[in-house]
Amino acid sequence: EDQVTQSPEALRLQEGESSSLNCSYTVSGLRGLFWYRQDPGKGPEFLFTLYSAGEEKEKERLKATLTKKESFLHITAPKPEDSATYLCAVRVETSGSRLTFGEGTQLTVNP
């Protein structure tokens, strides 16, 4: 069974304190790993897709990386507006277009 595990469940940072969120996966035939941001009371917002080990993508203070077993979302010098829940999801060769989501990491950045 495909599994996606995110850690930590919650993370509190001070403004400017860089850190990383982890998404580990146990799947057969990865076809893509997706990162989303979700603000309270809203739907998830797409951030990145990674397809192969070694791939990296960046957007403002966020950088996503991928290995054969996990992905990291690095947050550099975060600001309070980066506070949100970050979700990762995988698409595998047997699932067609469907995604399997992890449970998310709730990030709080204090000023």
Added chain:
Amino acid sequence: NAGVTQTPKFRILKIGQSMTLQCAQDMNHNYMYWYRQDPGMGLKLIYYSVGAGITDKGEVPNGYNVSRSTTEDFPLRLELAAPSQTSVYFCASREGANYGYTFGSGTRLTVV
């Protein structure tokens, strides 16, 4: 460009009642999905569709039904509501299998 529109935003149902959650997208996406999100449980796939007239079950389809008569609309039907269906429901669409989802803003449903 409205994206994915869900209605209603909030609803309280009594046990045994039925309702339809509406989802419409204006991006001409073929792929559409219904997820539920429970606290601490992540997003679970209920039903999905790869095009008009084609639907299939996800991980947690029991108690729900869907139809896809047009590209734009993908309603989710709850028959005989149960407290276990209390959740936040998200509809999503995507242009193709390798694209990210575009989510609606969700429907918060409480069954009492």
